[in-house]
Amino acid sequence: MSLHGGIPRAIAADVRHGERLEYWTLGWMASVVLVMWLVMGASQAMKAAVIEDLLSLVPAFVFLLSVHWERRGPNTRFPFGYRRANSLAFLVAATALLSVGGFLAYESVSTLIRQEHPTVGGITLFGQTIWLGWLMIAALAYSVVPPIIxxxxxxxxxERIKDKVLHTDALMQKADWQTGLAGIAGIIGIGIGWWWADATAALFISLSIIKDAIGALQQAVAELLDGTPRALDSNALSDDAKQLKATLKARFGDVEIRLRETGRYIAAEADCAPPAAIPTAAELMGDDLAWRLASLSFRPEPVKANP
Incomplete structure (x- = not known):
């Protein structure tokens, strides 16, 4: 397998594209946090949105960090390289997503139980007093645009680079713009006298975030425990892993095939003697996904587990 640093050449351009997107994310979301903080006021939805936007920076940061480590080649201390850096980053990103959902749910439920009545006052700009809610709505509208794009x-x-960290970050961006829309609904609710609208809007979006986060955490833990390769958007076996397993069985017979995921890569092991001619990654997975097969090993005498 031809490598570009520690990244296969087949996906090097896409990985660099992913890095650029994450740098843009850090810049845009930092501006969103600043704008939201300036007009936050006493709104529960606005406070939750600011915290959520701050936490949304975590996946972008850990993606950039994991790619930096992944580019490093093997050494005496890490003879298999740093492929699992992506797995660790995935766990951190999934935890950040769950933290966002949990925080939003806690703050919203607490507000509803205490029956807090948020108020949005006025602000004087250029000699004119206007309702602060209009500025909040404008800031929330701005916060929706970058995450959608x-x-x-x-x-x-x-999808192309099989990166669950980047996929989780896309989910975080979805949470960002949904939180923005929910916040707008909450501010409008306050304006017409519905004190519960603000917290209810935040609670509604938190449940969706928690659902996505739990799924991501299940995948992250399975990956770190050498589980079979999972799909990007579910805990099911990925299609390319299914195809690889079927191809190996067709070539070597009805033998035990084990697949595990290390970051974006797959390691395969077959319980049979090595063949005279070892098939190439392209033969087993096709030219487009050949980079994904990191290793293929054989175990002619499987070790039996103790009863």
Whole structure:
């Protein structure tokens, strides 16, 4: 397998594209956080949105860090390289997503139980007093635009490079713009006298975030425990892993085939003697996904587990 640094040449351009998207994310979302903080006021939805936007920076940061480590080649201390850096980053990103959902749910439920009545006052700008809610709505509307664009741009890149961190970040971007829309609904609710609208809007979006986060955490833990390769958007076996397993069985017979995921790569092991001619990754997975097969090993005498 031809490598570009520690990244296969077949996906090097897409990985660099992913990095650019994450740098854009850090810049745009930092501006969103600043704008939201300036007009936050006493709104529960606004406070939750600011915290959520801050936490949304975590997946972007850990993606950039994991790619930096992944480019490093094997050494005496890490003879298999740093492929699992992506797996660790995935766990951190999934945890950040769950933290966002949990925080939003806690704050919203607490507000509803205490029956807090948020108020949005006025502010004087250029000699004119205006309702602060209009500025909040404008800031929330601005906070919706970058996540929608960036999230849609990240999805196809994550699919091509099989990167669950980038995919989780796209989910975080989805949470960002949904939180923005929910916040707008909450501010409008406050304006017409519905004190519960603000917290209810935040609670509604938190449940969706928690659902996505739990699924991501299940995948992250399975990956770190050498589980079979999972799909990007579910805990089911990935299609390319299914195809690889079927191809190996067709070539070597009805033998035990084990697949595990290390970051974006797959390691395969077959319980049979090595063949005279070892098949290439392209033969087993096709030219487009040959980079994904990191290793193929054989175990002619499987070790039996103790009863």
């Amino acid at each position: 960036l999230g849609r741009m990240k999805q196809p890149v994550a």
